[in-house]
């Protein structure tokens with residue numbers, strides 16, 4: 001505990017601070033009562049809630065010591081004047097301070113002065129001591145008072161501590177009781193919750209049962225209502241039907257009544273109308289009779305008029321006729337007269353002219369017969385010369401056709417040039433890939449090829465056919481002609497051969513036209529066509545049944561004596577009109593497309609051969625010719641390394657390449673033209689036996 005008494009002259013203030021357990025605000029009034037009992041009557045105590053207490057109203061001591069001091073209290077007198085008057089003597093001046101040390105008198109005087117001063121000072125000190133003693137006793141009293149107060153406060157504190165302990169014990173008891181209560185409350189709550197849950201379950205079950213029951217009841221009610229409604233509906237329907245039947249009966253009766261009424265009305269009307277008609281008829285007859293009378297009157301009048309007119313016309317005609325007759329008679333009379341004159345004058349010369357005319361006619365007929373004979377001989381000569389020309393041109397000819405590049409083709413087109421396009425059109429130059437030399441120079445090589453004829457990308461089928469048509473003529477003249485189309489896939493072989501204006505339709509049309517024109521010269525031609533395909537080294541009849549493709553076996557037979565080659569069991573169609581050829585091509589295309597479902601893109605993977613046999617006879621000369629025109633669309637050539645084919649496709653590609661290679665060998669052997677030399681016809685079914693033209697198609701889209 002620390003106590004301060006800063007200014008005790010007017011008022012002393014003591015602050016007492018308790019460092020004990022805080023007093024609860026609720027206990028403050030009681031504590032204040034106890035404390036007020038413990039402190040003196042004239043003192044008052046103030047509490048603040050923060051356990052600090054201030055005591056005021058302590059009376060000051062009657063006299064305050066003038067000298068400041070330190071001890072248990074620090075007391076500072078505020079009246080400095082009092083200190084000056086009571087404690088400090090006035091300063092004394094020593095007269096002999098600087099006199100010589102042997103001045104005894106002076107020194108005595110000084111000592112007396114000093115003594116007096118000392119005496120005064122001692123008196124002052126004694127006075128001061130009394131004051132201090134008084135103060136000390138005063139403070140002692142105060143201390144004892146305070147100690148009493150302290151004792152009282154300690155007692156009070158003890159009491160409060162006890163109270164506090166009691167309160168703590170109560171609190172812990174209450175806490176324990178509270179915990180017990182909480183526990184029991186928790187148990188109760190759990191019980192209640194369980195109970196509630198069970199109750200809820202029960203209620204739910206009940207509710208469910210109730211719902212089920214209600215639903216059943218509702219269903220039953222609905223069923224009942226439905227049955228009732230159905231019964232009601234049936235009843236209503238019956239009633240309605242009865243109503244309707246009744247209404248229908250009524251309506252029928254009404255209709256019947258209406259009908260009979262109407263019938264009656266109609267009968268009445270009919271009767272009225274009949275009566276009316278009768279009267280009208282009578283009137284009409286009367287009127288008719290009158291009209292008839294008037295008409296006959298009129299007819300009579302008009303016939304009189306006509307008769308009169310006819311009479312006039314007759315008379316006029318007779319007059320004109322008689323004038324004409326007169327004129328004609330005059331003319332014929334004049335002619336007869338001149339004829340008689342002529343006959344009489346030159347009868348002899350007329351007979352001579354008639355004989356001359358007869359002779360000239362005979363001469364003309366004779367020279368016509370000679371001319372016909374000459375023409376026939378010239379036709380034979382033309383054939384011979386034509387075929388000599390064909391042979392001179394070469395029995396094997398190779399044309400090259402370059403296809404235009406399609407817009408949708410992604411590859412860069414090959415660089416192809418046609419150096420002699422303005423002259424012979426026999427050259428084609430293909431620019432090779434760029435090559436880098438050791439020195440880094442880039443060069444491009446150009447490979448030039450020569451053919452019997454080159455057709456550029458802008459060429460049309462008609463242009464190509466112009467060249468081919470001479471060979472077609474050879475077929476009519478009894479030669480065997482073979483036209484191949486060879487090239488890589490998509491290079492335009494089928495376009496050239498089988499398009500609407502391709503080689504096959506054009507050739508057939510030309511043959512028909514020529515055969516017709518030769519009829520005058522005594523030639524009659526019979527034509528028959530067949531269409532076969534070579535697929536995987538097997539022969540198929542494209543005009544037969546699609547089901548037999550790849551199943552039926554066909555063989556190639558060669559009759560060396562007659563120089564004839566034929567295929568067993570193939571369909572041959574007589575071609576008596578150009579339309580038959582178109583039908584034949586359509587049938588072949590259909591069969592191929594049916595077969596294409598079995599082997600993909602079959603038309604590109606097989607060789608097709610259109611065979612046209614032409615047999616001609618000349619009824620005048622007795623000549624006979626047998627020729628064959630073979631138009632072959634070869635399968636697309638492909639490099640195995642490029643195609644990357646596997647499985648069936650690989651087999652197809654190998655067969656195609658093998659047969660194309662055999663074909664190349666045959667053409668090579670024939671090209672050497674050695675009489676009696678071996679030609680390896682039998683190495684493949686695609687090998688030709690005849691005069692050949694190979695049309696090589698080139699696709700500009702592939703630089704390879």
Ligand SMILES: Nc1ncnc2c1ncn2[C@@H]1O[C@H](COP(=O)(O)OP(=O)(O)OP(=O)(O)O)[C@@H](O)[C@H]1O
Nearest residue numbers: 403404488489490491492493494495603604635636
């Ligand atoms: N000269 C051309 N002018 C215009 N289009 C052409 C020409 N040649 C070919 N084509 C077109 O190019 C495409 C391929 O031609 P085509 O089918 O005739 O080739 P292909 O050589 O017969 O192919 P495949 O070997 O697959 O049978 C077709 O669409 C065809 O119309």
